[in-house]
Amino acid sequence: MRISVEDLTVTLSGRDVLSGVRLLAADGEIAGLVGPNGSGKSTLLRTVYRHLRPSAGRVLLADRDVRSMTPVEAARHIAALPQERGGDFEFTVREIVAMGRAPYQRAFAGEGAADREVVAEALEQVGLGGQERRSFAALSGGERQRVLLARAFAQKPDVLVLDEPTNHLDVRHQVELLALLRAQRRTTLISLHDLNAAASLCDRLHVLHEGAVVASGPPREVLTPALLAQVFGVRAAVVEHPLTGDPLIAFDHRAAVAEVARA
Template identity: 70%
Template structure:
């Protein structure tokens, strides 16, 4: 399912923080949204999972306006891993993941064998199946992050919206999560701080600065030293990754830009 962000503007407390953003996420594509803190990444993502209505423009799923759908119908198509999320569920890990099945069920429906199989499969995908009966509140931050991703996967979405999905994860689980995203190929839009993660996993990246898109394209085309200096204010070089052959961004951590 493709996603079109069509001239979307978003206001917060009377201030425009996202202005006239346009881009397309193709069916099965992994798109990265990158930019410095305060550039509007999380605000824009909120319009894709119906947490914040655009002040102008539209979000289209396969050509249909997301905000014209009923909330439950939208939830059957779009699953989100937002930054602002409750993490004090008095539930087991498996029960938290089972919440992802809610859009597909009636108000008083019990979980059936299909639901339980999807929950188990999602936990296996994120490497948390061995902790299914643990209390969610007893998990570390990284473990909670993986459980909440499993909840999104159990939702069987056509579109994934992920806001800093590698947040709290150690390097091994960051690599595993990025490999999972590449492998399952659900249409995905992810806000990422780590430019090397974006370069390794994304088919296209969209660079947001001061609420506007300033560049879009393949990572090798967009993540150039000049753009990184202009948008992020740091000195960097872009080289060939010695292990993957992809893009590797080397940052100068010694000499700041004037």
């Protein structure tokens, strides 16, 4: 299901954090948000999954404004994995993932066999099958991240909204997560700091800078040395990945160090 952002402005504490943003994640497409810290990526994602209300513009799921949906209806269509996770949860792994089935359950009805099957499948997908009874509070940061992703999968949404989902994951689990998202082919809007991961994973990239989208398109067209210098303030070459053929960004770390030394 397509999700589009039309002329979105979000004002927080009297300041426009986003201004006139337009972007698209087509049906079954993985669209990435990249940009420096403070460029508005998290604010945009929070607006998409209705945590924030825009001061102008709208977010459309297919052709429907997400603000016109009830919370339950929105939760059946959009699942989010935000950066802010809250504190330790005194729940088991299975209980956390089962929360993803709440939009489909009537009050006090409890879960059925279909819900239990979906929860088990979601845990298998993130590599935590057989870990259902572990305490969420006792997990490592990477394990918690995968449990929360499983909860999002358990919602069976049309759209996934993921804010830095590779945070706290080691290299192996980062690679596995990106492969899993690619295999699902579910409409996904994802923010990533790792530009090489974004280039490998995403069908389309939207580059945010100072609250505005400054470039959109396929990674190979968007991630140019000129844009990297303009938006991120780094010197880099863009070459072909020797294993996958994806764009691979080689940063000039010596230039960056020299720049800092001169400051």
